[in-house]
Amino acid sequence: MIKFLFIALLITVLTVLVAGLRITIQDSIDLTFNPEFQLSNSQNEEKRLIQTSSSTAEWMTEEQVFGLIRNKIKFMDITDYRSLGTKYKAFKKHEFPVTPAFQDEVMPLINNLTTKYMRKNLEKFTSFRNRYYKSKYGAESSQWLYDQVVTIVKNSNYSDAILSVKQFPHRWEQKSIIARFQGSDDDKSNEVVIVAAHQDSVNMWMPSFGRAPGADDDGSGTVTILEAFRVLVEGQFRPKRSVEFHWYSAEEGGLLGSQAIASHYENLGVDVIAMLQNDMTGYVGKKYPEAFGIVVDFVDPDLTEFIRKLIKSYAQLPARNTKCGYACSDHASWRKAGYPSAFAIEGAFEDSNPYIHTSNDVLDHLSFEHMLEFSKLSVSFAVELSHI
Template sequence: MLKFLFVAPLIAILTVLVTGLRIKIQDSVDFVYDEFQLSNLPNEGKRLIQTSPSTSEWMTEEQVLGLIRKNIKFMDVTDYRSLGTRYKAFKKHGRFQFPLSTAFEDEVMPFIYKLSTEHMQKNLEKFTSFRNRYYRSKYGEESSQWLYEQVANIVKAANYSDPILSVKQFSHKWGQKSIIARFRGSDDSKSNEVVIIGAHQDSINMWMPSFGRAPGADDDGSGTVTILEAFRVLAEGQFKPSRPVEFHWYSAEEGGLLGSQAIASHYEEVEIDVIAMLQNDMTGFVGKKYPEAFGIVVDYVDSDLTSFIKKLIKSYAKIPARDTKCGYACSDHASWIKAGYPSAFAIEGAFEDSNPYIHTSNDIIDHLSFEHMLEFSKLSVSFAVELSHV
């Protein structure tokens, strides 16, 4: 009895201390979490939310929604605490060296000439017709299935004599699936070196996520159809890369980069070497503060890859690049950076001049420019071709 009287208050004190603790996270490659600290009972039903590389906090669902309403970017790392801990172990060779200049214009330009705003507009009109694309709603599941069918139809219509093109759904704990389309590479020595072009397919109404109207035309319907159009012309043009090229449409970005974290974790676990990843998140809105341009994010990205992307823009696009910053975990490229892979992010313009209607029922097509989006399709096509061969 005396032993219990001594131990019980001690446990109570420890519980209070642990519950109120803001967990300081070191470099994800070297850090090992304290499992007692992360799984103690008072945090049951909460999510471990990371808002900077060094700090995380257990939060309720309403607290997480509060971050979204304040436009605070975050990663939900509850189920992906080991992300970034395995990359150094399997990365045997040196860092990939990005080219000093573009070199495949003769192959890139015929694909670019076939890009069309007509396809993007038709697809985005349908994609925004779902009440929302929230990853935990039935609408999010239905919209994901529709998107998968569009990609699958492109794969089927391409009709390669050698079946190098495929598509699959990547399942999660929630209903909305991520989608991965893959061009198999022709060079066996580069078969484990993958180039990725990504966008997220989900949308959110920041006040009523599951039921509220969230057409998500720009965030990120624009990025979704931008890379779908790039994928279409590459498939129809019988693109044959030297190393594998993949197009990803992520589920649950708005929930804290959940879909991309799941896939990056899997790639890291099975030791796939992603040499470059480009994220397309919000590609359709032309701001008022500055002349039309690509917004090229320069914080929390790979600087060498970002420099190469600027070269692609200079060679293949009609509008210039403008450096911008968007903060920590502002889109799915952050999952790949955390895993240790080179990734970059192209957005519609300067971050402070981006679409003010996102996460509301007013994120609609009327605010967007399909001609602007077409420039991002050019970037995705050139990214795929150039980096697939070097």
């Protein structure tokens, strides 16, 4: 009987994997923009339109999407956001500084960064069974995170007009979170700088109810920018152009939360000057010396070069170029919308955390001192680009 049950279980697992990898020619879709492409496909009502490259997409069932996650294939679920990046924008291209110029403001702020709150917050954030965007735990963890951001804001001396925080609702329960420092320069009122991370986690075998502490993916990025936000608030940061901190829902579902917000900003005509993604900032790899991983594919090269300059000026680690492929994190949503975006990861992509998407993505594998270097980058990014 035990042998029979084992064989049955093995057949089930193999069936799931094959379903996740199956690609049919008739479902392949040319993504060249066409208004007719916006129409729903009645025979695919139970499927989602999944993009795994910049040129084609495929209608997939939920189980096929889980297959992509299990096989570490990055993707965007563009079902609801097929017009992202198609709006005409008349914004001028902003040039990034030749060199960082606000050391007198940045250094006191980064000197106030500490691992104390990062550890405390991540211990709580990983205590939820998972943070999957469709699960009740995903909604509960998002509300907890929102409450932490609100507490930082309430303990400050800012007026609501200058510092605010809101939840960005989606068609699923887990909300994205946006905290905003309002810029003081009216001539830059339509411009914004964005520092971001994603808050959800996923267990690749049992997404809705499996244990997924997500300490590194992306609890590390979440608390990294939360700590940067804290010191900016306590330091009475007052930017010339607005700065926002974003915690996205549903990154693991195909960059859904960031696509929703990027689409909203694109439709409003908001001029996003620069966006920095923090996704996995806590694991120190084994193959190479400790360093920032600077993603060089599917990013804005000029902004990425400025990121290197910030690291050299304010951090204690060197930078190492790496590639992570198509749609590997939320910066891809902003790039697709036509905005400059960049991505700094914990190290070389091939040397990153091997425990993600499992129940073993826990604090024991992370270095909070490593994460603190990314908080320095987020602080300097916010200050330097808000004043130019």
